[in-house]
Amino acid sequence: MIIVTGGAGFVGSNIVHELNNQGRTDILIVDNLGNGDKYKNLIGLKFIDYQHMDDFIKTLGKSDFFGLDIDAIFHEGACADTLEQDLGFLMRRNYEYSKALLNFCINRQVPFIYASSASVYGNGKKGFMEREDCEEALNQHAFSKLLFDRYVRQFIHDAHSKIIGLRYFNVFGPQEMHKDKMASIFYQIYRRMKLGGKFIKLYKGTDGYKDGEQKRDFIYIKDVVKINLWCMENNLPNGIYNCGTGQAHTFNEVAQAIISTVGSGKIEYTPFPDELRGKYQNFTEADMSKLTNVGYQENFTPLDSAVREYFQILDKGGYFYNV
Numbered sequence: 561m562i563i564v565t566g567g568a569g570f571v572g573s574n575i576v577h578e579l580n581n582q583g584r585t586d587i588l589i590v591d592n593l594g595n596g597d598k599y600k601n602l603i604g605l606k607f608i609d610y611q612h613m614d615d616f617i618k619t620l621g622k623s624d625f626f627g628l629d630i631d632a633i634f635h636e637g638a639c640a641d642t643l644e645q646d647l648g649f650l651m652r653r654n655y656e657y658s659k660a661l662l663n664f665c666i667n668r669q670v671p672f673i674y675a676s677s678a679s680v681y682g683n684g685k686k687g688f689m690e691r692e693d694c695e696e697a698l699n700q701h702a703f704s705k706l707l708f709d710r711y712v713r714q715f716i717h718d719a720h721s722k723i724i725g726l727r728y729f730n731v732f733g734p735q736e737m738h739k740d741k742m743a744s745i746f747y748q749i750y751r752r753m754k755l756g757g758k759f760i761k762l763y764k765g766t767d768g769y770k771d772g773e774q775k776r777d778f779i780y781i782k783d784v785v786k787i788n789l790w791c792m793e794n795n796l797p798n799g800i801y802n803c804g805t806g807q808a809h810t811f812n813e814v815a816q817a818i819i820s821t822v823g824s825g826k827i828e829y830t831p832f833p834d835e836l837r838g839k840y841q842n843f844t845e846a847d848m849s850k851l852t853n854v855g856y857q858e859n860f861t862p863l864d865s866a867v868r869e870y871f872q873i874l875d876k877g878g879y880f881y882n883v
Contacts, residue, residue, distance in 0.1 A: 561628040565590040565613065565637030565661070570736040571675060571728070571784060572636035573601040577735075577880055578785045580606050586628065590616045590637060598738040604880030613637060617657065620664050632722075632792045635661050635674035639701070641742050642679060647700045654704035659711060662723070666715060671722035673791050676800060678729040678777070678844055680706040689847045690727070690800050698839045709800055716798045724791045726784075729804030729846050733781025733866070734873045735880065744778075745811065746867065749818055750874050759828035760815045766832040767842050772812040774842045777804035780866035786858055787851070796854040804846025805860040817867045 562579060566572035567589030576587055587607040592614070593599050602610070608626070638654040658674060665672035681688050682696030692710075697703035709725060716723050732744035739747075749760050762772040787803050812827065819825040832840075848856075861869075876882045 561586045561588060561608065561625060562631050563588045563590060563625075563633045565616070565633070565635045566675075567591050567605075567607070567610075567636070568593055568598050568601050569636055569640075570601075570733075570739060571731065571781065571788075572634065573605060573735045573880075574733065574781045574785050575634050575636065575788055576605045576607060578789060582789075588625065596738050600879050600881075601735045601738065604883075613657070617660060620660055621667075630668065630670045632671040632673060633661060633665055634788060634792075635672065638675060638705070640677075640739070642699060642701045643742070645700055647704070650700055650704040651707075654701075655708050655711070658708045662712065662715070665721060665723070666719050669721040671724075671792060673722070673724045673726065673788055674712075676709055676725040676727040677702065677705045678727050678802070678804065678846065679841070680709060680727065681841075681844070684841060684843050684845075687847065688802065688804075688845055690802060690850055698841075712800065716800075719798060722791075723798045724796070725800035726787065726791070726803040727800065727846075728784060729777040729779050729802070729844055731779055731781055731784050733870055734878055734883075736781075737878050745814060746778075746818070746870060747874070749815070750871060753822060753825060758824070758826060760818065760825050761828050761830050762811045762815060763832045764829045766837075766840075769842050771829040772815065772827060773810050775808040775810050775845070776841070776843075777806070777808050777845045778814065778863060778866075779803065779805050779846075780861040780870070782866075783858075783860050787856065790856055790858070794855060799850070801851045801854075802846040802848055803851075804844070804848065806846050806848040807860075808843065808845040809863055813863065814867075817864050818871075820864065821867050821871050 568591040585606040589610045679702035686694040732746045736743045765771045
């Protein structure tokens, strides 16, 4: 059996979808569906059971999980809202919950692959390598993710089971609609255009960057899933690895790729929000050498191709059961 926490979320549901494509349905999905539309992410998936995260935490270490061996736990169930300011909530969700899972996996010798975040690199001026001297937390969310990475480092070399942390950069793709304001810029632009908007709104220049020239390492969800499953299937040293493409694109390039796909649209630059000053990553670009040095050699989906495929899926409804 495979356990996917956050299995109804964006990355988690895509991992389950690919496991289904490979013939795996012996999957326990752990999540909190809440009051929104996240349940729709589960309609097109096959799995053995669903459990609310609170119930899962209570029974962790006590349940025999149907008497099945656990092949791996993919931990995607943390809070991904980078604007969340309730540090108490973030510490419970991103730190204590993750610690409980890690300790369970160490004690049971279960492979543990978890979602970290590129937000731990702060403004990026120290670089984007998986080293402590590159790390800096600009907000509460980044702090909670960084603290767990530091906790993991205490056990990562002595553990007798696989422990892999993946620092996600800017992920986009199907099944992210429930994230609302935290969904990718790709989905935000698509939604505005479908509502009749003609302009693709980007931020004006800030911190030395020209209008729309802020750059991010955008990675398509299919490539993120590919890296997760590769880490499960292959022997690699325990550690924390970047999960990006290694190639940054400007927001202007994103806009042009969307205009090319849709066949219409114009860019409009809006003032940079005061509330994001000092907390915004103007540039991210993963250093992927650590992962490639342990054997990962897959190509990444080109930006234009990813946009075309994603928008085709969105045109059909955006969920796997529509595709």
